[in-house]
Amino acid sequence: MPKTTVAAIIKRDESAQSEILLARRNHDPYYGFWCLPGGHIEPNEPALEAVIREVKEETGLDFAAHFFSYFDEIIPERHIHAVVLVFAGLGTGAVQAQAEEVSETGWFTISQAQALPLAFQHNAILDAYAARTNEGVTVE
Numbered sequence: 001m002p003k004t005t006v007a008a009i010i011k012r013d014e015s016a017q018s019e020i021l022l023a024r025r026n027h028d029p030y031y032g033f034w035c036l037p038g039g040h041i042e043p044n045e046p047a048l049e050a051v052i053r054e055v056k057e058e059t060g061l062d063f064a065a066h067f068f069s070y071f072d073e074i075i076p077e078r079h080i081h082a083v084v085l086v087f088a089g090l091g092t093g094a095v096q097a098q099a100e101e102v103s104e105t106g107w108f109t110i111s112q113a114q115a116l117p118l119a120f121q122h123n124a125i126l127d128a129y130a131a132r133t134n135e136g137v138t139v140e
Helices: 047-059 110-115 122-133
Strands: 003-011 020-025 038-040 062-075 080-092 102-108
Touching: 003 047, 003 062, 003 122, 020 047, 020 110, 038 047, 047 062, 047 080, 047 102, 062 122, 080 122, 102 110, 110 122
Parallel strands: 003 080
Antiparallel strands: 003 020, 003 038, 020 102, 062 080
């Protein structure tokens, strides 16, 4: 049965070429991979509240989230089937990686982030974001 998760495209500022925040996972699946901050929605938790909570838990940032899109995340070889609700917005406050969730965080341009082998299907999410916002690498 599919799970519902959230992911955050967190920008440093409102400029068109603003960097986004990635987190390096500190647990399986995808231990050691960079990814968009996010996670599972708790029972009876609205998706918007979930993404704000997950961003705070993983990065210490407050997140002004706006719905971007949803993605089917079906990765049979890792036994993952999820519907990912993706939010984008500005992150404010001091970044503090939460060790039990992530080993480190880093700011990347969209192009830099797209060039990394990201966890889950976060490369596809960033490709769609770049295409819609005219940022990053052009995807064919």
